[in-house]
Amino acid sequence: xxxxxxxxxxxxxxxxxxxxxxxxxxxxxxxxxxxxxxxxxxxxxxxxxxxxxxxxxxxxxxxxxxxxxxxxxxxxxxxxxxxxxxxxxxxxxxxxxxxxxxxxxxxxxxxxxxxxxxxxxxxxxxxxxxxxxxxxxxxxxxxxxxxxxxxxxxxxxxxxxxxxxxxxxxxxxxxxxxxxxxxxxxxxxxxxxxxxxxxxxxxxxxxxxxxxxxxxxxxxxxxxxxxxxxxxxxxxxxxxxxxxxxxxxxxxxxxxxxxxxxxxxxxxxxxxxxxxxxxxxxxxxxxxxxxxxxxxxxxxxxxxxxxxxxxxxxxxxxxxxxxxxxxxxxxxxxxxxxxxxxxxxxxxxxxxxxxxxxxxxxxxxxxxxxxxxxxxxxxxxxxxxxxxxxxxxxxxxxxxxxxxxxxxxxxxxxxxxxxxxxxxxxxxxxxxxxxxxxxxxxxxxxxxxxxxxxxxxxxxxxxxxxxxxxxxxxxxxxxxxxxxxxxxxxxxxxxxxxxxxxxxxxxxxxxxxxxxxxxxxxxxxxxxxxxxxxxxxxxxxxxxxxxxxxxxxxxxxxxxxxxxxxxxxxxxxxxxxxxxxxxxxxxxxxxxxxxxxxxxxxxxxxxxxxxxxxxxxxxxxxxxxxxxxxxxxxxxxxxxxxxxxxxxxxxxxxxxxxxxxxxxxxxxxxxxxxxxxxxxxxxxxxxxxxxxxxxxxxxxxxxxxxxxxxxxxxxxxxxxxxxxxxxxxxxxxxxxxxxxxxxxxxxxxxxxxxxxxxxxxxxxxxxxxxxx
RNA sequence: GGGCUCAUAGUCUAGCUCGGUUAUGACGUCGCCCUUACACGGCGAAGAUCCGGUGUUCAAAUCACCGUGGGCCCA
Numbered sequence: 001x002x003x004x005x006x007x008x009x010x011x012x013x014x015x016x017x018x019x020x021x022x023x024x025x026x027x028x029x030x031x032x033x034x035x036x037x038x039x040x041x042x043x044x045x046x047x048x049x050x051x052x053x054x055x056x057x058x059x060x061x062x063x064x065x066x067x068x069x070x071x072x073x074x075x076x077x078x079x080x081x082x083x084x085x086x087x088x089x090x091x092x093x094x095x096x097x098x099x100x101x102x103x104x105x106x107x108x109x110x111x112x113x114x115x116x117x118x119x120x121x122x123x124x125x126x127x128x129x130x131x132x133x134x135x136x137x138x139x140x141x142x143x144x145x146x147x148x149x150x151x152x153x154x155x156x157x158x159x160x161x162x163x164x165x166x167x168x169x170x171x172x173x174x175x176x177x178x179x180x181x182x183x184x185x186x187x188x189x190x191x192x193x194x195x196x197x198x199x200x201x202x203x204x205x206x207x208x209x210x211x212x213x214x215x216x217x218x219x220x221x222x223x224x225x226x227x228x229x230x231x232x233x234x235x236x237x238x239x240x241x242x243x244x245x246x247x248x249x250x251x252x253x254x255x256x257x258x259x260x261x262x263x264x265x266x267x268x269x270x271x272x273x274x275x276x277x278x279x280x281x282x283x284x285x286x287x288x289x290x291x292x293x294x295x296x297x298x299x300x301x302x303x304x305x306x307x308x309x310x311x312x313x314x315x316x317x318x319x320x321x322x323x324x325x326x327x328x329x330x331x332x333x334x335x336x337x338x339x340x341x342x343x344x345x346x347x348x349x350x351x352x353x354x355x356x357x358x359x360x361x362x363x364x365x366x367x368x369x370x371x372x373x374x375x376x377x378x379x380x381x382x383x384x385x386x387x388x389x390x391x392x393x394x395x396x397x398x399x400x401x402x403x404x405x406x407x408x409x410x411x412x413x414x415x416x417x418x419x420x421x422x423x424x425x426x427x428x429x430x431x432x433x434x435x436x437x438x439x440x441x442x443x444x445x446x447x448x449x450x451x452x453x454x455x456x457x458x459x460x461x462x463x464x465x466x467x468x469x470x471x472x473x474x475x476x477x478x479x480x481x482x483x484x485x486x487x488x489x490x491x492x493x494x495x496x497x498x499x500x501x502x503x504x505x506x507x508x509x510x511x512x513x514x515x516x517x518x519x520x521x522x523x524x525x526x527x528x529x530x531x532x533x534x535x536x537x538x539x540x541x542x543x544x545x546x547x548x549x550x551x552x553x554x555x556x557x558x559x560x561x562x563x564x565x566x567x568x569x570x571x572x573x574x575x576x577x578x579x580x581x582x583x584x585x586x587x588x589x590x591x592x593x594x595x596x597x598x599x600x601x602x603x604x605x606x607x608x609x610x611x612x613x614x615x616x617x618x619x620x621x622x623x624x625x626x627x628x629x630x631x632x633x634x635x636x637x638x639x640x641x642x643x644x645x646x647x648x649x650x651x652x653x654x655x656x657x658x659x660x661x662x663x664x665x666x667x668x669x670x671x672x673x674x675x676x677x678x679x680x681x682x683x684x685x686x687x688x689x690x691x692x693x694x695x696x697x698x699x700x701x702x703x704x705x706x707x708x709x710x711x712x713x714x715x716x717x718x719x720x721x722x723x724x725x726x727x728x729x730x731x732x733x734x735x736x737x738x739x740x741x742x743x744x745x746x747x748x749x750x751x752x753x754x755x756x757x758x759x760x761x762x763x764x765x766x767x768x769x770x771x772x
Numbered sequence: 773g774g775g776c777u778c779a780u781a782g783u784c785u786a787g788c789u790c791g792g793u794u795a796u797g798a799c800g801u802c803g804c805c806c807u808u809a810c811a812c813g814g815c816g817a818a819g820a821u822c823c824g825g826u827g828u829u830c831a832a833a834u835c836a837c838c839g840u841g842g843g844c845c846c847a
Contacts, residue, residue, distance in 0.1 A: 009812060277847085384776055385845070391775090392846055496845080523844090560798085561784065566777085567843070574784075577799050583812045591809030635785080639797065650809080658808090735815055745807045745814080 004593035012550025037074035038485035043081030046120030047088035050541030054524015067687035080135040084144040086458035154425035175342040176298030204242035213265025218315035219272035222293035230256035274351035379565035389496035406455030412436035416446035463501035466514035522567040552689040559634035601672025605759035655766035
């Protein structure tokens with residue numbers, strides 16, 4: 001019989017038609033019912049080309065979650081969103097058009113950003129679609145849309161009215177390149193080369209001096225005290241004495257504090273506003289008055305005297321020269337210093353007192369721990385990232401940013417008395433560009449207002465994604481059916497930001513957890529295990545890879561190579577070699593396509609054996625799918641299909657399936673079993689490689705999409721693992737024997753079949769052409 | 773300094789919970805082979821001090837302890 005499938009290999013070009021068919025048939029449409037399964041899909045940020053290959057792998061796996069749930073009989077809601085708020089697009093736009101944000105008219109700048117986002121977004125959507133992501137692209141959302149920003153602002157207004165938001169003037173992490181305050185969560189650390197300067201400080205009214213080592217001599221003008229460890233005997237006689245600061249000649253007191261490390265530098269530390277976070281703590285604890293030495297422009301202020309106007313780094317160089325000239329320097333060491341830098345602009349942050357809005361979070365920590373414990377983490381170990389972060393929270397969340405492309409903070413201030421006014425929730429407000437919707441100041445009745453110019457931290461937007469997709473405040477019926485949503489898939493590196501902030505915000509607004517499960521994935525690394533980044537030039541563009549090899553190859557690579565939760569290496573050659581398995585599957589199907597599909601048959605010993613192995617496979621895949629760990633089914637299916645089913649079973653039953661020297665009943669037993677096995681393999685594999693399985697399924701078995709089928713159930717057939725081993729060993733022996741005798745595989749040979757394999761005798765004889 | 777996590781052939785990986793096989797499989801490498809599904813294939817070969825040390829045990833990749841090295845996070 002002619003095979004229904006004539007091509008010799010899987011052609012990834014076919015994916016395009018299949019994709020079109022799915023789109024036309026709307027096979028993934030969702031209307032809320034019982035048994036909803038909602039995915040809080042991470043909205044990717046279009047920050048520039050190329051998109052990350054690790055992200056493509058990540059979204060492929062999120063799609064596997066959706067398809068797994070669908071085949072488990074759940075009603076899947078799989079929204080797609082694009083995150084468009086924040087700094088990266090502003091930097092991208094500034095660079096692209098060679099303009100400065102603050103020197104450009106705000107409305108015009110926002111338009112340029114929007115256009116840039118549209119271009120980058122289009123490519124991301126294209127990649128996601130080509131990957132076979134079964135999400136809702138028709139109603140995809142943007143976090144900068146009027147609807148989304150209305151939600152962000154409404155949730156802020158709610159919290160403002162509850163008294164959860166306050167304004168405070170505090171030392172803040174300031175990134176002067178992007179001109180904004182940033183949260184602790186956005187700080188990363190880098191080891192940078194710097195100079196540790198050992199300076200001589202005179203003790204007042206004596207001719208003695210002490211040595212103080214510092215990496216920030218330019219902050220001498222902001223020095224308020226000197227501390228030493230209380231147990232440091234070298235300095236005990238100077239405690240309480242006045243010390244003269246070099247250059248400025250200011251007098252400060254020498255005090256004790258346990259945070260001074262005896263072994264670092266000279267053991268004596270100058271405390272300035274603000275060299276680092278420890279200085280902030282000390283100023284608060286010792287009740288010192290701060291001196292603002294660095295301004296918002298990132299330059300030294302007038303208190304720095306002749307250094308005013310210089311950048312801290314320039315001032316440092318100059319002051320070191322001056323200190324040396326004046327004989328205040330004992331020595332200078334070159335050291336590597338762990339420096340806090342801004343995650344976004346990659347420059348060292350400064351700590352500067354500024355007035356910013358804060359959202360209360362400190363008193364919420366215990367609440368969040370509780371709801372965190374109600375959530376099932378996949379893998380369990382990553383829950384620890386959240387718990388560690390919760391332990392370390394010690395300040396509230398600064399939520400205002402001095403940037404343009406973000407959701408506006410909806411506040412107007414009375415021009416006369418400065419009283420802040422927050423409008424009614426439910427509308428999108430742009431205070432920098434719109435009149436205040438409130439007629440009179442509630443305090444002084446004045447009619448003139450000034451709009452707030454700042455925007456929110458982008459996590460204020462993305463942290464309400466579960467509320468947005470479940471139509472919070474917009475459609476109560478929908479919301480009640482869908483919220484809390486089922487699962488939050490996301491990457492490991494944003495647990496302390498996106499995951500945490502979502503818990504915080506959703507708990508504040510709904511009193512409930514946002515999802516039942518959190519699924520946390522590792523990072524994509526390059527071939528050598530380094531983190532991929534555009535600046536290092538080791539980033540791989542996913543688009544050409546997918547276009548060349550097809551989505552299924554890429555997806556199968558992603559499943560079979562990425563152990564869930566762990567970091568993974570991306571290697572193009574390895575992705576390519578994955579294609580071989582799809583070829584194997586294709587050719588197995590091609591072979592089976594030459595036999596009629598029959599619904600029943602009487603299995604013989606060989607058939608029963610492969611069916612028991614198949615059932616074992618179903619069991620294993622089920623286990624993997626239940627944990628959304630696709631590594632388990634991918635590896636198991638490949639192993640079974642290639643090394644058991646194709647290598648041994650098909651070879652054993654080939655002659656029987658053709659009906660050569662076998663009865664019709666024996667033949668049908670083989671054909672039935674072959675099809676049952678392939679059908680099962682296709683279904684098991686469908687969530688991972690949706691295209692090829694759909695194609696083969698439709699050619700061989702049904703007009704209805706494989707993605708509408710229910711997953712195969714475990715039958716609990718008794719295991720025959722021992723037989724598998726015996727068969728493969730026996731086959732190996734025969735092949736080796738023929739080889740050593742220089743025989744072709746079809747030549748006949750005389751071999752003794754082991755006792756345990758007697759039930760398989762007839763099949764084995766025909767397979768190897770064994771003589772009696 | 774603290775926390776999390778990892779360590780098995782050139783690369784990825786199974787096994788470790790609950791100790792006993794010749795340490796699994798894949799990619800890559802090499803050799804042979806067109807056998808009526810597949811040369812994008814088949815068969816076979818080479819390739820691992822299971823990070824190191826100590827202990828428990830008749831027996832350790834597996835258990836315990838002490839180290840070393842990598843990654844990430846926090847201070």
